Amino acid sequence: GENVEQHPSTLSVQEGDSAVIKCTYSDSASNYFPWYKQELGKRPQLIIDIRSNVGEKKDQRIAVTLNKTAKHFSLHITETQPEDSAVYFCAASFGNEKLTFGTGTRLTIIP
């Protein structure tokens, strides 16, 4: 089955700086890679996703890049703000089959 590894497990950045979280996956058949943000005590919410026919996708301050050959994808957050503090999960799936999640990155934005 699919295996997703995520690094780092914790990340602290100064407000205004950029944050990068990286994930690798094992199943070359996976073609859908979402990123979820989970604030303390809240449900996970999708913030951006990418499909395997695209190498990069951007939405305002967040972007995701995908390298199918190397089987890794990354989340980039620019101009970080305090409200970006949360746990971020990457995931992989084949279509809308079950998601295999990474172990999460706790991002802390230092004011």
Add this chain to the structure above:
Amino acid sequence: GAGVSQSPSNKVTEKGKDVELRCDPISGHTALYWYRQRLGQGLEFLIYFQGNSAPDKSGLPSDRFSAERTGESVSTLTIQRTQQEDSAVYLCASSSRLGGGYEQYFGPGTRLTVT
């Protein structure tokens, strides 16, 4: 419109008792998923329903866990003879294949505490 709902929001039960957790997916969503999240941990896949297909039960940790879904609506996750290690938040999600969408929408979860 209404999102995914789950009940109860919190459940405290004694070790050895059975519990039932309920999930109401977004209307029209054909796919429904259950995940488990232990404190400070990631999301662990449990079971997946897609329309009338046989469910993918590959994530259920033991035969004490089972789930049912009525058509394309409500699902219940049942844990028999609960153990302390079952304590976690149980999250339900649903998604629709319409328009090629893959996004999974999560419910608020049920926090299960086994004493």
